[in-house]
Amino acid sequence: MDTKQQLKELFEFGIYKLEHNLCTPSEIDSLAHLIEDGLEMDATITDLANFYGVSKDAVSSVIKRRMIQRPKRNVVLYPFKVFQSLIPEAWRVKRKKSDT
Numbered sequence: 001m002d003t004k005q006q007l008k009e010l011f012e013f014g015i016y017k018l019e020h021n022l023c024t025p026s027e028i029d030s031l032a033h034l035i036e037d038g039l040e041m042d043a044t045i046t047d048l049a050n051f052y053g054v055s056k057d058a059v060s061s062v063i064k065r066r067m068i069q070r071p072k073r074n075v076v077l078y079p080f081k082v083f084q085s086l087i088p089e090a091w092r093v094k095r096k097k098s099d100t
Contacts, residue, residue: 042077
């Protein structure tokens with residue numbers, strides 16, 4: 001199994017455990033700390049718009065109004081963790097509905 005497939009399977013299993021309330025509190029804490037401290041994941045405006053099911057203009061607006069951090073390079077990649085903390089709650093509700 002290649003690295004990409006291993007990572008995908010690990011994420012899918014973690015989501016499975018979370019959705020079915022199978023994670024212990026220590027697993028949840030461990031994963032949260034790992035992600036907060038060690039996972040760096042960046043996204044383009046298009047990636048974020050597609051993920052949250054909103055327009056690119058809406059994403060740009062949140063970035064311009066709230067995000068202090070600058071993108072990494074000319075491709076314009078924004079840190080997902082930072083953006084995730086800035087979005088309106090309605091985007092999460094919309095995303096949950098589209099997943100079902």
